[in-house]
Amino acid sequence: MQLILLSNKPGTTRSVLVSTRQLAFAIAGAALLVITAATALTYFGLRQLADSGGAAVYGLLNATLLQQPHSLASARLDSMATRIGHLQAETTVLNLRAEGIAALAGLKPGEFRFDKTPGEGGPAPDVSSGWLSMGELDSVLDRLGAQVGLHADYLDALESGVLNYTVRKELLPSMPPVADAQIGSGFGVRTDPFTGQSAMHEGLDFVAAVGTPIMAAGSGVVVYAGFHHEFGNLVEIDHSDGVITRYGHCSRLDVKVGDVVRRGQPIAAVGETGRATGPHLHFEVRYRNVAQNPGKYLRADLRRAPGFARLPVAKPQG
DSSP states (O other): OEEEEEOSSTTOEEEEEOOHHHHHHHHHHHHHHHHHHHHHHHHHHHHHHIIIIIHHHHHHHHHHHHHHHHHHHHHHHHHHHHHHHHHHHHHHHHHHHHHHHHHHTTOOTTSSOTTSOOOOOOSOOOOTTOSOOHHHHHHHHHHHHHHHHHHHHHHHHHHHHHHHHHHHHHHSOOSOSSTTOEEEEOSEEEEOTTTOSEEEEOSEEEEOOTTOEEEOSSOEEEEEEEEETTTEEEEEEEOSTTEEEEEEEEEEEOOOTTOEEOTTOEEEEEBOOSSOSSSEEEEEEEETTEEEOHHHHHHHHHTTSTTGGGOSOOOOOO
16 A cells, blocks of 8 residues: 655655555554553543542442342331231231120120130240341231231131021020010820810910000011901011911911011001901911920020919910
8 A cells, every 4th residue: 555645745645555564554453542542541540530529439339238128127026016007907907807706796895805815824935046136027927917817717707607696595585575484284185274175376365454465476577467357456577497386266466478577676566356366476386387485485484473383274266
């Protein structure tokens, strides 16, 4: 390769013959020179930054790196605090539900204190192993959450059972329909007061004065309220599951068909309408239209009622 050099003097030129290899070495040398100059400038620039306040920049960077684990720990603690708050709220709800179930079961107030933890004690633990790690705390919270969920399932089953029992108890015709009444004629075969022949008496006769209130023996729905040629003014209550109660010879009726009545609610008054020899209530319990002995349903309460020990007694019947 030939290079032509020009001079400032007119008419003066000079030529130089350069080989390709020499040109490549020249370019490489120039590049190395540029790199060396840039490195030197960078070094002196950083040195000057360190001397004139670079220490503050380094300190800020170092603090940021040190604070990163602390920020992660704070986030973990915040997450745990949130989980503990949820567990406390769920525990409060479970305590309230447990108190409600205890009330349904008939437990006395204060017999079980769900807001108090049982007393505990014992020797001091060995703390040489140190505090729990974050992972161990997570595991403890996981176990507590699982236990709370399991206890909620237990309470669901218990509440369902207690509620079912309570409803059945409310529906069961086990309350004496007339307060403090004597039993005139019991359930079973007896001598018919009108024909003098043996006949099946399918209920209990409660002897009381005309106008004495008659209460529903259990909760249910009134399916009949009107006059019957044998029972006079009659009320029938359906207690579900095929159980029906009859209240006959009433002087008046206080309910009508379709009424929902509660256990112990007044439904009629004692009278002597229909086929009766005097004022009394003829009370029947029927299961799938088959007469049952009402005494089996009323046994516990009848033992506390006057006149039960004198059953049967010759009194007005029908």
